[in-house]
Amino acid sequence: MTRVRCDQTKAWGALQAHYDEAGRRFTLREAFAADPKRFEALSQSAPFVFADLSKNLVDARTEALLLALARECGLEAHRDAMFEGRHINATEDRAVLHTLLRRPASEPATGALASPFGDVQSTLAAMLAYAEEIRADHTITDVVNIGIGGSDLGPQMAVLALEQFAAPGKRFHFVSNVDGHELAGILRGLAPEHTLFLIASKxxxxxxxxxxxxSARRWFEQSGGVDVARHFAALTTNVEAARAFGIETTFGFWDWVGGRYSLWSAIGLPIALAIGAEGFRGLLAGAHAMDEHFRTAPLAQNLPVRLGLLDVWYRNFHRFTSRSIAPYHSALKRLPAYLQQLEMESNGKRVDMAGAPLAFGTSPVLWGEPGTNGQHAYFQMLHQGTDVTPLEFIAVRDAAHDLPGHHAKLLANALAQAQALMVGQADAGGHKDFPGNRPSTFFVFEQLTPESLGAFLALYEHRVFTSGALWGINSFDQWGVELGKVLARDIEPRLASGDVAGLDASTAGLLARLRPRA
Structure with missing residues (x-):
């Protein structure tokens, strides 16, 4: 498989010339005036998701050049290599098979994928059976998931997003921060005999x-809890360590599943506990439908590809350094944080696959909040600030409640904000002047369901894959999280001893300030 880095292609130079000639002066108002069919040309339906790309700073020429870039970089071959199970995670010599977790039993894998596919199906069946058992156990009223990173963000986001489908009589809590205030606050409201702890660590x-x-086990035992084996389960591959902890129920996953891609695996047990086996299979089905779209659709009609190419256009030619996510649905409140890890941990890289430094930017900063809250917080900057930040709206057509008037106001705000960013407003005095021409993408779900959520998350995964493939980086390792962990292991005992030998002056001074007083 041959991969060509984007800046080493002819298309890259053509894109730069196009940007210099027309892209930097592109005006959305003029584009819509000149082309009455712009919305139809630049919007698209994909499985469970509709996307309007028409308010972006692109035209047919831009898209054609970006598609030429994708082909010259070998995007299709790289995509196919992932689905075939080749070790595209070269720095760790691993396959990248999170899509296999979504593949239904009715479509069995063959060849080298047959064995891992069999493992996936047996683990999924066991996990879902356990989930149904716990859902039927009315003595368990609280489920506490203890994990961090991908073992926390994905399950937490999905359980909140799909709350309308959750089993009645059960509450879900998520602990990730080593700051004891978080765990202590949750434990205060629990009874050990009614609590199930899930320990998520590969x-x-x-x-x-x-x-x-x-700390959770110590609280459990000191509070009169009995039978650790019944009230604790582990999502891990280290069965021996879990057993030494007192846990007998374990569900494993594999080294070809990165943490930020793992909610589809046993790490998704909290989701299955919340929405049931049928709901979890719906989540997988939605993701699989998007997998098939990404795998088979021509590049020009391939929504994840079009989005990933747009990201390259904005990051490397317009030099936009961040992107904001604004879900207009309160249940999606943790979605920006989830997408932040997915993209920034995947594509926040500064060297290519050969270890050579990059001469261009990679991952933008992702950030956001539910849209109506953001309107009264940071939208001021989006509309009138000195930096241009592309914004992504997510709206759901059908409300899951029957409160009159609310949903129409919510959708009207989303539509109005997207319109205002584009058209702007003139004011000679300046203070009420909105420059407009601020790009946005608008995603629409008909309903927020396990299927639509699964499809959207897979859409984003493949979008990140696309931009990473063109940049020539490895989107599937995360060495950047390791150094701080190593240094923390050295610093922790120093907080007790006060030893600052070998530390820089700043770290030594701060350590002295932070040491507990006798």
Whole structure:
């Protein structure tokens, strides 16, 4: 498989010339005036998701050049290599098979994928059976998921998003922060005999997770809890360590599943506990439908590809450094944080696959809040600030409640904000002047369901894959999280001893300030 880095292609130079000639002066108002069919040309339906791309700073020429760039970089071959199970995560010599987690049993894998597919199906069946058992156990009223990163963000986001489908009589709590205030606050409202703890750590050694897990077990035992094996389960591959902890129920996953891609695996047990086996299979089905779209649709009609190419256009030619996510649905409140990890941990890289430094930017900063809250917080900057920040709206057509008037106001605000960013407003005095021409993408779900959520998350995964593939980086390792962990292991005992030998002056001074007083 040959990969060509984007800046080493002919299309890259053509895109730069196009940007210099027309792109930097592109005006959305003029584009809509000149082309009455712009919305139809630049909007698209994909499985469970509709996307309006027409308010972006692109035209037919831009898209054609970006598609030429994708082909010259070997995007299709790289995509196919992922689905075939080749070790495209070269720095860790691993396959990237999170899409296999979504593949239905009715479409069995063959060849090298047959064995891992069999493992996936047996683990999924066991996990869902356990989930149904716990859902039927009315003595369990509270489920506490203890994990961090991908073992927390994905399940937490999805459980909140799909709350309308959750089983009555059960509450879900998520602990990730090693700051004991978080765990202590949750434990105050629990009874040990009614609580199930899920310990999510692939190696069962993650420092933050195991610190919280040990404190949870200590609380359980000191509060009169009995039978750790019944009230604790582990999502881990280290069965021996889990058993030593007192846990007998374990569900594993594999080294070809990165943490930020793992909610489809046993890490998704909290989701299955919340929405049931049928709901969890719906989540997988929606993602699989988007997988098939990404795998088979021509590049020009491939929504994840079009979005990933747009990201390259904005990051490397317009030099936009961030992107904001504004879901107009309160249940999606944790979606921006989830997408932040997905994209920034995947594509926040500064060297290519050969280890050579990059001469261009990669991942933008992703950030956001539910849209109506953002309107009264940071939308001021989006409309009138000195930096241009592309914004992504997410709206759901059908409300899941029957409160009169609310949903129409919510949707009207989303539509109005997108319109205002584009058209702006003139004011000679300046203070009420809105420059407009601020780009946005608008996503629409008919309903927020397990299927539509699964499809959207897979859409984003493949979008990140696309931009990473063109940049020539490895989107599937995360070495950047390791150094701080190593240094923390050295610093922790120093907080007790006061030893600052070998530390820089700043760290030594801060450590002295932070040491507990006798």
């Amino acid at each position: 190696t069962f050694t993650t420092a933050e997770t195991m610190t919280n897990a040990q």
